[in-house]
Amino acid sequence: xxxxxxxxxxxxxxxxxxxxxxxxxxxxxxxxxxxxxxxxxxxxxxxxxxxxxxxxxxxxxxxxxxxxxxxxxxxxxxxxxxxxxxxxxxxxxxxxxxxxxxxxxxxxxxxxxxxxxxxxxxxxxxxxxxxxxxxxxxxxxxxxxxxxxxxxxxxxxxxxxxxxxxxxxxxxxxxxxxxxxxxxxxxxxxxxxxxxxxxxxxxxxxxxxxxxxxxxxxxxxxxxxxxxxxxxxxxxxxx
Amino acid sequence: xxxxxxxxxxxxxxxxxxxxxxxxxxxxxxxxxxxxxxxxxxxxxxxxxxxxxxxxxxxxxxxxxxxxxxxxxxxxxxxxxxxxxxxxxxxxxxxxxxxxxxxxxxxxxxxxxxxxxxxxxxxxxxxxxxxxxxxxxxxxxxxxxxxxxxxxxxxxxxxxxxxxxxxxxxxxxxxxxxxxxxxxxxxxxxxxxxxxxxxxxxxxxxxxxxxxxxxxxxxxxxxxxxxxxxxxxxxxxxx
DNA sequence: CTAAAAAAAGAGCGAGCGTTCGTTTTTTAT
DNA sequence: ATAAAAAACGAACGCTCGCTCTTTTTTTAG
Numbered sequence: 001x002x003x004x005x006x007x008x009x010x011x012x013x014x015x016x017x018x019x020x021x022x023x024x025x026x027x028x029x030x031x032x033x034x035x036x037x038x039x040x041x042x043x044x045x046x047x048x049x050x051x052x053x054x055x056x057x058x059x060x061x062x063x064x065x066x067x068x069x070x071x072x073x074x075x076x077x078x079x080x081x082x083x084x085x086x087x088x089x090x091x092x093x094x095x096x097x098x099x100x101x102x103x104x105x106x107x108x109x110x111x112x113x114x115x116x117x118x119x120x121x122x123x124x125x126x127x128x129x130x131x132x133x134x135x136x137x138x139x140x141x142x143x144x145x146x147x148x149x150x151x152x153x154x155x156x157x158x159x160x161x162x163x164x165x166x167x168x169x170x171x172x173x174x175x176x177x178x179x180x181x182x183x184x185x186x187x188x189x190x191x192x193x194x195x196x197x198x199x200x201x202x203x204x205x206x207x208x209x210x211x212x213x214x215x216x217x218x219x220x221x222x223x224x225x226x227x228x229x230x231x232x233x234x235x236x237x238x239x
Numbered sequence: 240x241x242x243x244x245x246x247x248x249x250x251x252x253x254x255x256x257x258x259x260x261x262x263x264x265x266x267x268x269x270x271x272x273x274x275x276x277x278x279x280x281x282x283x284x285x286x287x288x289x290x291x292x293x294x295x296x297x298x299x300x301x302x303x304x305x306x307x308x309x310x311x312x313x314x315x316x317x318x319x320x321x322x323x324x325x326x327x328x329x330x331x332x333x334x335x336x337x338x339x340x341x342x343x344x345x346x347x348x349x350x351x352x353x354x355x356x357x358x359x360x361x362x363x364x365x366x367x368x369x370x371x372x373x374x375x376x377x378x379x380x381x382x383x384x385x386x387x388x389x390x391x392x393x394x395x396x397x398x399x400x401x402x403x404x405x406x407x408x409x410x411x412x413x414x415x416x417x418x419x420x421x422x423x424x425x426x427x428x429x430x431x432x433x434x435x436x437x438x439x440x441x442x443x444x445x446x447x448x449x450x451x452x453x454x455x456x457x458x459x460x461x462x463x464x465x466x467x468x469x470x471x472x473x474x475x476x477x478x
Numbered sequence: 479c480t481a482a483a484a485a486a487a488g489a490g491c492g493a494g495c496g497t498t499c500g501t502t503t504t505t506t507a508t
Numbered sequence: 509a510t511a512a513a514a515a516a517c518g519a520a521c522g523c524t525c526g527c528t529c530t531t532t533t534t535t536t537a538g
Contacts, residue, residue, distance in 0.1 A: 046535090049485065069393040071310035075526060085487045086527080096526065151390075154308040165450060194465050201440045211404060226433050233476070234469065285505090288515065314496065324517045325497085331515095335496065
């Protein structure tokens, strides 16, 4: 039994601290990317000013929304929190919906990067580790963004609501694909879909309920390892 | 290994169909209970009229809210959907917030009942089955209620937001308690807290993302059994 | 230094919000 | 049958919303 376990569970572990070092989306870089990707939603033409205002607007949004919700957050609340004027805010984001749309774009961007990185790894066990930890650690580093997209999907225009649901579907589907690769006789373990659903759910748990995790930093590594072990056990074990 | 599996996994299975037969909260009963428990929030004094209006109001709410959110649902949307007048709606619920507060009360009521039923079972394995299936099946039968409370917690007055978070904490805590009872040497398996969190997360998955589950009815029993098997495996296995 | 361009300011607009309240209709009890 | 009580009605109220637009300030380029 012990050897079976060792076969299944990856031996080396990518920690949160290591991942953070190579993370390509710190605040400055992220806003710069969002500015370039969403020119048609943003009224300001010079990056310097756009990034400065976007930073203020999203910081304020992420402070207000978890308490009262996006619909209940008025633009006047936003003015008070950012210190900007109505004109400044509207020059930056053009209209209120665009705040939510840009959040969706940010999360989509990061998720696509995670999948790409994982797919570059030929060994499926290591690829799965990169994928799961990529989602888990990224969604923690960008917690307000991931939380907002999940909690405020219904505040998005309908087309963008569908994008958001499809993003979740594709996340499960990527995980499921790697799990299926690991299952030689898929009939005998848990269904790959079931395991993949569990995995994503455990990832979401952390960024959706921050009030449950006043994180002592180490705990996220433990959590990640437990998740991966549980996944591998579910893949390997027959009964 | 096979015998270990059999020790861990319960042999008899309570199905969704069986559970539904004994379920004490069909529409009529639930509204009647809510009327009695929330007299001070409800303006109508005769149960017959209160129940008829509450039914209309909550059905309409559960139709509108998943698409646009509670804050974006106006009372005029509600009038159109219910066929009631402004006066009728306000006589029934007194103010808009009370809709959300009454939903919180309903979910709390049902959850307390589930815990009570599970605790009446002396064998911890059977108690765990009752608890997990109680949550899973109840939250499916009352999907709109459970979904609303999770998705609209931020629309509640602050005191009630805390109630909602505490309800989730107590759910994890009840599951964790039974799991700890099953673990003879707790140090060697997954932490009880981790397993309990996973369990609740898997329950929430089903009522939070109905768009993923156009249920063929049998699938929920399978899902429940997979969840319980996974829990028992996580409890029993050492590594 | 200066003139053109870009960004920031904030008063004001119409629409729609939750809620109220005087009145009418329905139900209940005698 | 009747009068009192309860429920239902819906126009109107005050307010706040997202957004626009003219004016002012700051930045940039020659």
